Amino acid sequence: xxxxxxxxxxxxxxxxxxxxxxxxxxxxxxxxxxxxxxxxxxxxxxxxxxxxxxxxxxxxxxxxxxxxxxxxxxxxxxxxxxxxxxxxxxxxxxxxxxxxxxxxxxxxxxxxxxxxxxxxxxxxxxxxxxxxxxxxxxxxxxxxxxxxxxxxxxx
Amino acid sequence: xxxxxxxxxxxxxxxxxxxxxxxxxxxxxxxxxxxxxxxxxxxxxxxxxxxxxxxxxxxxxxxxxxxxxxxxxxxxxxxxxxxxxxxxxxxxxxxxxxxxxxxxxxxxxxxxxxxxxxxxxxxxxxxxxxxxxxxxxxxxxxxxxxxxxxxxxxxxxxxxxxxxxxxxxxxxxxxxxxxxxxxxxxxxxxxxxxxxxxxxxxxxxxxxxxxxxxxxxxxxxxxxxxxxxxxxxxxxxxxxxxxxxxxxxxxxxxxxxxxxxxxxxxxxxxxxxxxxxxxxxxxxxxxxxxxxxxxxxxxxxxxxxxxxxxxxxxxxxxxxxxxxxxxxxxxxxxxxxxxxxxxxxxxxxxxxxxxxxxxxxxxxxxxxxxxxxxxxxxxxxxxxxxxxxxxxxxxxxxxxxxxxxx
Numbered sequence: 001x002x003x004x005x006x007x008x009x010x011x012x013x014x015x016x017x018x019x020x021x022x023x024x025x026x027x028x029x030x031x032x033x034x035x036x037x038x039x040x041x042x043x044x045x046x047x048x049x050x051x052x053x054x055x056x057x058x059x060x061x062x063x064x065x066x067x068x069x070x071x072x073x074x075x076x077x078x079x080x081x082x083x084x085x086x087x088x089x090x091x092x093x094x095x096x097x098x099x100x101x102x103x104x105x106x107x108x109x110x111x112x113x114x115x116x117x118x119x120x121x122x123x124x125x126x127x128x129x130x131x132x133x134x135x136x137x138x139x140x141x142x143x144x145x146x147x148x149x150x151x152x153x154x155x
Numbered sequence: 156x157x158x159x160x161x162x163x164x165x166x167x168x169x170x171x172x173x174x175x176x177x178x179x180x181x182x183x184x185x186x187x188x189x190x191x192x193x194x195x196x197x198x199x200x201x202x203x204x205x206x207x208x209x210x211x212x213x214x215x216x217x218x219x220x221x222x223x224x225x226x227x228x229x230x231x232x233x234x235x236x237x238x239x240x241x242x243x244x245x246x247x248x249x250x251x252x253x254x255x256x257x258x259x260x261x262x263x264x265x266x267x268x269x270x271x272x273x274x275x276x277x278x279x280x281x282x283x284x285x286x287x288x289x290x291x292x293x294x295x296x297x298x299x300x301x302x303x304x305x306x307x308x309x310x311x312x313x314x315x316x317x318x319x320x321x322x323x324x325x326x327x328x329x330x331x332x333x334x335x336x337x338x339x340x341x342x343x344x345x346x347x348x349x350x351x352x353x354x355x356x357x358x359x360x361x362x363x364x365x366x367x368x369x370x371x372x373x374x375x376x377x378x379x380x381x382x383x384x385x386x387x388x389x390x391x392x393x394x395x396x397x398x399x400x401x402x403x404x405x406x407x408x409x410x411x412x413x414x415x416x417x418x419x420x421x422x423x424x425x426x427x428x429x430x431x432x433x434x435x436x437x438x439x440x441x442x443x444x445x446x447x448x449x450x451x452x453x454x455x456x457x458x459x460x461x462x463x464x465x466x467x468x469x470x471x472x473x474x475x476x477x478x479x480x481x482x483x484x485x486x487x488x489x490x491x492x493x494x495x496x497x498x499x500x501x502x503x504x505x506x507x508x509x510x511x512x513x514x515x516x517x518x519x520x521x522x523x524x525x526x527x528x529x530x531x532x533x534x535x536x537x538x539x540x541x542x543x544x545x546x547x548x549x550x551x552x553x554x555x556x557x558x559x560x561x
Binding site for chain 1: 210211212213214215217294295296297298300301302303343344345347350415455456457458459460461467523538539540552555557559
C-alpha cells in the first residue's frame, strides 16, 4: 500500500517536473527564436505596417524601394521615374528583366513604335540603372516550384 | 543575410516540435502583400475583380487569375484576366455606337448601329476559350519582354452575338479579301490621338467560322467595360489579341492586315526554331494562329496536405486552340508514369474541356501532380518549356501543383 502511494507521489512529482522543464524549453526556445527573428509573435509586425505607409508622398523610400512607383532606390532613380512612367505605370518596367543590350532594344522599340522620345544624355543613366537593378537571372528550362502555401485539405 | 536566414530556418526546425506548426505561419513574412491594395481600395471594385487576382500592371490594366480561381466551368467576370494595350475608352454611349465595315475588299462600306446588329441578324451563344498569346511568358529563359504572365491569362466565358460571316455576307465581300483588321475606341498610352494601341485581325477562313462572333454579351449580360463593352470581336482558340475589344470598325483587307501589333515581333514567333536568346530578324517571324494544346489544374490549389491513405480528387480544364483535346493524363512521379484522366467533350467547338481524376499516393512525402493534354493531331504538352522565342509566346508546358501526404 505505502509503496503504491510513494510511487504515485513520485509519478506526480515527475510529471510536474517534466511539465516545468517542458515549458522552460518552449519558453527559452521562443526567446532565442525571438532574438534571431525579432518580428516573432509581435503583432504589430513591421512588415505589415510598412505596406500601409502613406503612399501619397511621392518621395518616400522604404527598404530601398521608392514607395509610390515600386522602383529600386539607386543612382538615376529620379531620371527613370520622369522618363519611364508618363505612359505606363512603373509595374511594366519592374516586372521585366533584361541585360544592358536588352534594355536598349526595349527602349529602341518604344522609340520606333510607341512615341518614346530621344533620351539624350539620360539614356546611359537609365540603361545602367535598369541593367543593374533589373538584370535577368538564369531560370533554366523549368523552375522548381517555390512559394508554396501549404494548407490541410480534408476529404 | 543568407547566413542569418539559414540559422533562422534550422532553429525553427528544431523548435517546431515544441511550438507546433501554427507559429511557423504567424511568424512568417506576410504573404503576397501587394501594397497597391492599400493604395487604392477601389481598384478591384472598378472592374468587379476578385481580390486574389494578380495585377501585373495598372496602366494599362493587365490582371491575371491564379490557377485555382479558374475552377468554374464557365469563367465568371471576377476571375477573367484583363490584357489591355491602351487606355479604356470613356463615356461610351451604346445607343450611338456604330460598326463600320470597310476596306479594299468591300464593294461599298456599310455602317451598322448596335441595334441593327442585334435585330437584323440571328444571335448565337458559344463558350469560347480566350488565352493571351503571352500566357506563361514569365517562365522563359532568357526572359522575354512584356507583361510577365504566369498561368492565369486564360478564360472560357459564354459569348453572345451575331456571326461575323452573316454581317460580311450582308455587306458583300470581294474575292480579293485576305484578312480582316479591327479598329477600336481605346486610345494610345502616349496620348497621341493618331496612334492605335492595337489593331489586329484574322485571315478570312477564321473570320468565316461559325463561332467567330461580333459579341455584345458575356455570360448573359452586357460585356463588362474592361472586356470590350459594348462590342467585341471574339475569335476563340486564337491569341486573345485577335478578339478586339470596343470594336467600331472592321476593315476587309486585300492583304495581311498591317495594323498596330500585326507586325513583328508582336504576336509572332520565329518561322524556324531558334536557340535560346538568338536574335531573330523581323522577316523571319510568323504570325501566331491557333493556340497550342494546354491544360490547367484548377482543383485543388497547389500546396494541399492530405493524410496518408486518402485519395485526392483533381480537376481542371484543357483546350487545344482550333483542335480538341483527345487525351488527358496526370503523373505524380515527374513523368515516369502517366495515368489517364476523364475528359469531357467540349460544349461547342473552341470551348475548353473539363477533366477530372482520383489520385492515389503510394506513401508519405512530397509530390507534384503534373497534367498533360494531347490534341486530336497527337501533339502533347511539353514538360519543359517549349521552343524559346523573343517575345515569350505559346508557353504550353505542363501545369503542376505541389501536394504533401502526411
